[in-house]
Amino acid sequence: MVINRKYKNFFSILGKWVISGLIIGIVVGSATTFLLEINDYLGSVREKSGWLIGLLPLGGIILGYIYMNYGKVYFNNTLNDTAELNNLVIDSVHGNKKIPIRLGPIVYFGTFLTVFLGGSTGREGAAVQMGGSVAEAVNRLFKVNLLDTKIYIMSGISAGFGAAFGAPITGAVFGMEMTALGKIKLEAFVPCLVASFVGHFMTTAVWGHKHEEFIIQNVPELSFITFIKVIILAVIFSLLSVLYCQLRHGIQTLSEKLFKKNHMKRAFVGGIIIVVFTLIIGSQDYNGRGLQMLEQSFTGDVPPFAFLAKLVFTAVTLGTGFVGGEAIPLFFMGATLGNTLHIFFDLPISFLAALGLIAVFCGGANTPITAFLLAMEMFDGKGLEYFFIACLVSYIFSGHHGLWPSQQIYEPKSRLYSITNAATIENIEKKKKL
Incomplete structure (x- = not known):
């Protein structure tokens, strides 16, 4: 009877992780495809219309207004500022802050505006943040416990990265490795892997997006x-x-x-x-x-x-x-x-x-x-x-x-560095200045 209960609990948790990974992967993969396709289109329009760069300062005012008036949300008397971008996602994994669901839409618009008007930037940050936003929505919808909340946010990160670069295995590990130096939370591997592969599948197989290819012509012999x-x-x-x-x-x-x-x-x-x-x-x-x-x-x-x-x-x-x-x-x-x-x-x-x-x-x-x-x-x-x-x-x-200054240093990279465990990159930088 006890053994049956253990197996039931095992498969119950495993099932939740797989289903949640599927949901996160489907939504984030589709949203990431939208991001990639629109970014490609806006980028090509800008290249043909050089004058758009002159509107970048105006775009900055619009973007700043949105973040100042709609990007700040309080949970439990803690400010959660969407302008912190990936740092907010990392802080949410550590349980220090929560991701407002509006983070995804705001960062998508901000990325489109920045790319369209000629700011020098990429796109995977928006995919990762949308992943975190979708994961937070899943957490709230299913009233997920605290431990799984962190795991699902990692899954959202994995889905966004895997879908953005067409690299599902990389995406699965990135969701677990991004938040802390010297520590990988392997417990999150199942939902991260599912979310990353499903996100990649949605982007490439379902929606037909083709990623850029970089080819190594020659590799030197081992010596x-x-x-x-x-x-x-x-x-x-x-x-x-x-x-x-x-x-x-x-x-x-x-x-x-x-x-x-x-x-x-x-x-x-x-x-x-x-x-x-x-x-x-x-x-x-x-x-x-x-x-x-x-x-x-x-x-x-x-x-x-x-x-x-x-x-x-x-x-x-x-x-x-x-x-x-x-x-x-x-x-x-x-x-x-x-x-x-x-x-x-x-x-x-x-x-x-x-x-x-x-x-x-x-x-x-x-x-x-x-x-x-x-x-x-x-x-x-x-x-x-x-x-x-x-x-x-x-x-x-x-x-x-x-x-990302919010990255925690679970363990220093090497004994070559005299760094305190559990500090963050931001704390280390502040100590150096002092």
Whole structure:
């Protein structure tokens, strides 16, 4: 009788996880397809209408108004600000805050507006936040207990990431790895895996969206010299991720201080700065997602300082209050820097671009397992030994910096760093300044 009760409880919980993963995957996969298709359309319209960049400051005012008037929600006397984006999702996994259901629609509109008017940003951030928003809706609808609430939010993250990049295995792990350094909550694996695969299936098989493809033409043979080169390159890529994170958060801190957290003023001025930078460069290659140059970095030469231009454009765009994802800009920076470095390291261009794409993302997101799996899914398993080493090196050498200050440090990356357990990246940064 006791054994039957145990099995009944086991299959009851497992069934709930699978069904919830299915629901989250179906909704998030469909919503992510809408995001990808509309983003592609708006991006193509902007490329044909260069004058739209002049409206970016006005777009900043509109976006700021929405966040200031409709983006702040109180639960249990705690402010939950949708302008915190992925940080709010991470805080909700840790139980510190709750995700307002309106987060998804607001970030979708904000991403569309930013991309359409020429802000330098990606899209996966919106997919992850919509995933969290949908998961929160499921939690409320079924009155889920506290432990499963956190698990389902991870599932929403997985569904959004897996659907946005066509990488379901990567998405499943990302939902568990994103929130804390040195800890993966494997209990969430079943719903995360179901949600990610279903989200990916909805995006590709049901709605027929085709993801961008980046192909490695040649992989160098395994050799000691090549491994040494890969390690050196990974260190360089990790430092680029640190430079971006520091500049992006520095601009955000400065703009909030100057304008007393007035989102409208911050984004308006940020829009003006991007317009001026665009006029100075005389090209819109670094506005929007920059997919054309990202793809070109795998096949031919790109401007030698393209990675630096994209870094500045993206840091200003997101640091002054515009919204969108940061993965694609990091892909751009890493791939174009890898392309530039091929003359110094005598390695195939496509291999270096791929290595930079993965290593810079790894250093910024602090997700080495996710980054390695992404390389395997994105590049069909080519060069797995090199990518494995590059992810580990980038993860360690990027230190305790990152895209999301709310990431908790469950365990320091290495004894090389004197970091307190259970701190957050934000706390570490504040201590450094003091």
